[in-house]
Amino acid sequence: MSGSLWLKPPGTENPLPAIPRPRREGTVTPAVPGTPSPAGDGLAADPLDALVERLDPFVAVAVHPDEIAALLESDGMTDDHIRLTYGRDDSFALAEDLYARVERRHPAPEAPRGGPWHTGLAGCLLRGLVFALPGLAYVLAAPFLAAEQGRFGLPGGTVPLLGGAVTGWVWNQTLSHRAYTWLGLGDRPAAARALLTGAPAGALAGTAVAFATAAPGETPAALFAAGQSLYLAAATVLLVLGRERALLCALLPLAGAVPAFRWDLPDLLRAALLLTSLTAGVAFAALVLRPGVRRGAAGRGGPPRAASLPYGLFGLGSGLLVLHAGVGDTLVSGAGAVIALTLSMGPAEWLLHRFRGESLTRLRTLTTAREFRRAVTGTLVLCLGGYLTVLFALTVAATLAWPGAPWPTPARLITLLLLGTVLWLGLLLQAFGAVLSAAAVCLLAAAAQTADPAAGPVAAGGAAAVLALLTCVLLVRPTTHRL
Template sequence: MTAVEPSTSRSMDDLIEPMGTGAFRAVEPLQVAAMLESQGLSDRIARERYGHDDVFSLAEAAYTHIKTLDRPRPPLAEAPLKRARPLAQMLHGLLYGLPAALLPAASGLVGARWLMPGLVLTTGLGWVIGSGAAHLAYTLVGRGYPRSAGRVLRSGMLLGVLGATAMAGLLALAMGGPLALVALCVTQLAFQIASGMLLFYRRELWLGVIMLPAVIAGIAYIALADRWVGLLAVCVGVVCVAGVVGSALLLTLAQGEPAAAEPPLRRLSRSHLRGLLPALAWATLTALFLLQAEARYVLDRSDIAVAGAGLVLGMGLLEYRAHRFDDDARASVRDVCYPADFTRRGRWLVAKGVLICLAALSALSSLPLVFLYVKGGLTTESVTMAVAHVTVGGAYFVAFLLANQGKVIHLCLAQAAALAVHPTGRLLLPGGGSAQADVLLFAAAALLFLLILLVLMSRGLRDVRQYR
């Protein structure tokens, strides 16, 4: 039976209006029929009010009418707070690398033979402890416990200094190194953790200003190559690091109201232990993956060791692009009606971010390569190592996005897969001990790491709720 036209008092627009924007997400008439029935519309009402035999006939007409209408735009909500801070975040890598200006002076004082292995070990320790403390502190701040977050950061500093003292002391005893090695390694780790604390509280300017005299002194030693200037540069550096540590500790004490009642830190930490353990595992795996690739070259193949400097300088850029992606993704949610539209736009944003990061890291990595070329030390291995670090940087950008989604366990598994290629592959493959084979394996592991994370991120974009 052919449907008759509904009366003018009961138009299709009147029928569709109560369904809201949900009607525009329907992909077939049966979905419209389900919406109508959920609103209590029966076959009798369809006949009497709209002139159709039943609900399904009415739903087909309504579905046809919906397709002629423009999609309603989502209501404009208050714009979310932007997390990206271009200049400040992009400078993070440079700020973390400020002590590098003192490395020549420190090496001249105690000898690179002892200093470089010690710095590799304490850098890994500081990476793990600093990451774990920052993860727990961010969680506590989010729950409204700023003073407890400060206590966590101070505890991380104490634990790191004690660990660095023990580690550097054992290294000095085992290798017959000077006692100054312990002092320099502890100073390096204290700066690493304290600088992270200043960045936690968004005090990038403080960090740069306090460390400026040390950088100037380090450059002066490089220009003059005088032993006494080197000793002065190291002393100035120790004083500046002490200023950074003191400023960071004062910031942790100034957070929150003095009389604010917060639960005991032990209870708070215990309640977040399940989330802290994966974060510690992720930090350990990333430190192991990156530092072990460079550690074997810090003494006899400096051309390979310095090839990854571009990644250190570009870490702030990766952080900024990750925050920029979150801002753009949240803005996209407000502009689309369908999850599929967001998924397509999100994949474009990921691809755009990866390409920008790879291009920027390539430019930064060219700086040490140009230096090696001028000095006549550019090799195939150093170029391969630089490419590998650029690839790792692209993977870390995607890793930041996945970490913001809470997929830390997935990140650990992906990093473990990369470690299965390098250094495990170096031990299993014939000729894996050569420098060329080693850096090629590292580049292959970095590429595998990036591809796995891209697949995980592409699948994660289907969950739109986390970007609302």
């Protein structure tokens, strides 16, 4: 899994529309409710009628009065102004009155549907593939990573590998969010500049952690972890800038690991395949970063760096949960779970986009908040159910394809599906800006599993329940989708 699983936002934002103002000549004394307006000023006797006329296009498509209240507040209407001008207590009372006066007129959905939240399935499947292919590097490097003595009940060389990987996930998830934010602002050179400075720093951080945690005899594993950190940095650059095909080409040499499942390959060939793939990935990343080299590419201050930190924490929590899923009764069963989870990230991303697109369509076509809640809840259940079905199918396929792999026990299968629920709902909340809540839940679940590995099913089930509750509370509100 690379560090850039963060769901890309649409390239353009949809802010609240400005309240249109009538153009009139001269200075007009504000009208007071219940008093006639001066002759010839062109205003209605009741100021509320004029407001209804001006806001009619927006109010007609609102599915809840809260949307109208948000528009009024964004325009600077205070409660004192509303009481003086319109005779209502506050913006919510005025919004309810406007909502009741205007008939719902939702435009029909466009056909065929399109837009930034309707992405192609092929592109998402490609991303899932490039998330999973790096796992073949461990198959090629297995003879080099073996150490005489392990620690913490893990095989030798595992600690520096995990230290470098987790550091890379946290750093690159944070970096991805910052670069995507620049892309959302329409400044691709600035995004490239952020990646140009951040990706090498992440590679150095992962390398430093790997060597710092390596024990005597684990130097080969630390060297592999350094290459892994360099790959994660290059992969982050290519995925954020939309160069998945280039990354796939760089990973193709790793397909040479397939014969290694049955036959012993020469060490020289194993090393050559690993170095070829790593070199190609770094070279492709360097090529796409050329816009960031231009002077002044990121001259503006840009978004605050602290805003990207919760995304790094979510990367830490989700990464640790995936690592726990890889600790199975046997190495093979654990590897099969990780393969299924990483491959499922492609369909997961497509279903996230599908949910977002469907919810926006329902926002345009439904007339009441109750209908919207029911429709969004149904879409959420279908998308989550679809993802879990894909995850189950991939688990079965990985078990059948891996020579000698045992079938997962019902308890491990249920835990894997619960973990898939946690990851998908966490990514969904992250896409709607509730990343801090998702990160906190994932980190607590990962901490519980670290403290007591036997608590995996309970931790995953509790995290899934909490995230499901947070999702239902947040996403049934129409304002969440419109804003």
